[in-house]
Amino acid sequence: MGVQSTILFVADPCPRVRAAAASLAREPDYRVIVAERGGDAAEAINDAHVDLILADVDMADCDVIAFLSRLRFTHPNLVRILLVEGESCAGLNEALTRTAAYQYLTKPLQAEQACLVVKRALETGELARRHRRLVRELKIGDDSIFLQSKPPAGARDEASHFERLVYASESMAELCSLAREVARTDLPVLIEGETGTGKELLARAMHFHSRRTSSPLMAQNCGGMRDELLHSELFGHKRGAFTGAISDRLGLFRAADGGTVFLDEISEVSPSFQVSLLRFLQEGEVKPLGSDKTMKADVRIIAASNKPLKQLVRAGQFREDLYFRLKGFDLELPPLRARPTDIPVLTEYFVRKHGGLLSNRVLGVSNDVIEIFKSYRFPGNVRELENEVRRMVALAKDGEYLTRRHLSPALAALRAGAHDRLVLKADGKTLKEMVESLEGQLVRQVLEKCRWNQSKAARELGLSRVGLANKIRRYALAEGAARAG
Structure with a gap:
């Protein structure tokens, strides 16, 4: 089964709402959540990746219009549909404007109509997402990773999600696939x-x-x-x-x-x-x-x-x-430095998230910034990346691109790609001894980079598992030792 679209009903679960939710839940491509209170809706938004929200504007314990208006900025790709008393209800035009709703439905809710509108809304949202991606890839602009005729490989990766976890790397895809299976136990x-x-x-x-x-x-x-x-x-x-x-x-x-x-x-x-x-x-x-x-x-x-x-x-x-x-x-969970292909999609996600929270429309991120992020080891991992992006967005003016000048001083001083250069020192008197010393150091550094996962290290070095094991024995390498012998 492919990735499901998540639909959130924020409404009193009356028979009509339950019928519409049940009808949508029967579709294999949809996952349906029903929130009876405003607090439940906010919790669902925080915990799950929601694609479409259908909300009753007359909820007693929640200002639905204000709630949806905030979601315009914090979750700009979330499709919003209003459930109203009737087409002549007071303030309908203002509500549609404030929430930037895709559509509205009148009560009592008709299950067939709701299913059709939800289907069309999700199709339109998917088309809009593909259009934005094509625009980013086809527009010419050397300064932006998201607006460039030939974007770097990391920018072409599609962002995937496991609820609020965002990733593009193969290692995270495998982990999240396993986690989905484990979750059912x-x-x-x-x-x-x-x-x-x-x-x-x-x-x-x-x-x-x-x-x-x-x-x-x-x-x-x-x-x-x-x-x-x-x-x-x-x-x-x-x-x-x-x-x-x-x-x-x-x-x-x-x-x-x-x-x-x-x-x-x-x-x-x-x-x-x-x-x-x-x-x-x-x-x-x-x-x-x-x-x-x-x-x-x-x-x-x-x-x-x-x-x-x-x-x-x-x-x-x-x-x-x-x-x-x-x-x-x-x-x-692998550290961020071990999955650099996740950095562009995480950066874009955090730019949209914090740009929305600050009502600040950032147009994109320069290639230079992304390369610096890839060069940095991020000891604080994804949390540190998010804090850096949040700081950059706060410094940027509306309609700007994030460039090196928005970076914190420590990151702005880095050169892109610096982490890819291994520091090796040739020891020994003869050429043979120096070559062996360099080989031992190189094998150790790749093992440490892969956290002593010998399968990964062997692939990176172009060796078989047996060949790597022979190198480890030859140079007396051990996890935690100071350096190659």
Whole structure:
């Protein structure tokens, strides 16, 4: 099955709305979400990649016109359709203007009409997207990556998404494809990767594609918390259980019953708390602080760590039995420097996102800036790229291109492509010794670049796995050693 279009109904689920939603949901190309309250709609927009929204302007708890008006800037490609009382309703023209709605439908909603309008609206949106892409590729302009007769390879890659995760690289495509399959199971998931790679976004996307999507997703950062406080947050407490416990607390495990709990920085929990967490994973039992009563909670655990848990297990800093309990499935998010083809599409996404939030229309990004981004190693990964783009958009004037002068000083001083040059030093007295020294250093640097994934390193070096293994033995290379022998 191909990528589905997501349709969000923001309306009271009356029989007519339910009939229209059910009719659209029967189409294999559509995924339908119904939000009964404004808060539910905002949460769905934040968690899912929504293509079309159909909203009732008479919602009691939400100013739908203001909500859709904001989406014009934060989600400019989102197709907006209004559901109104009648063609003669007061303020219809103003509402259509403020929201830049594609169309409006009158109540009571007719399922057949709604399905036809949604289909045509999505077709029109797809045609508009293709038109914009053709314009970017065919227009002549050396200064812009998005307006150029012959764009660089990275600019030609199509952006894909797994809810709010945006990517173009093959490695991320494979990861997200696996995550979609894993999401359908109830097994716990361990997500590993450096800080800022998008572990929580991946967890939220998996929850949204699971059978638990109608139940809550609760997130807790476990880093830097005392055991007592973390136990209270997850398992709850009774009034008077400790100083400051002035009332009962439910705890995230019970609050998310039937849903998902995301535990970030799981590597930071203490050995004693690891025992409590292991018992919950084994038995599903919750015992609040200060209580003698044990209760059950049915939640799926998605844990994340920016440190390799396997290494912590070897060092005796993390329980091996808990590690294997958490690792029902193991997903590793690659750092941004390992997927440079994602940089152009992420840059474009963040330009549109933050340009919309600031009501600032940025026309494009110069090739020079994209090449500098590709040259930079981004220790803060995608989060650091987003912060840099947000800063650039804030400095740009309406209708400008983002160029080197908008970059932060540290990035503006970089030369494009600088990271591709490996630093090698020839050691030895004879030519043979110097060549062997250079070869050993080169093999090590490629292994480190590939995070010691020997299959990837072998492909990059043009060697077989056996050939690479022979080089590793010959030069006595080991992960973590200072340099080649």
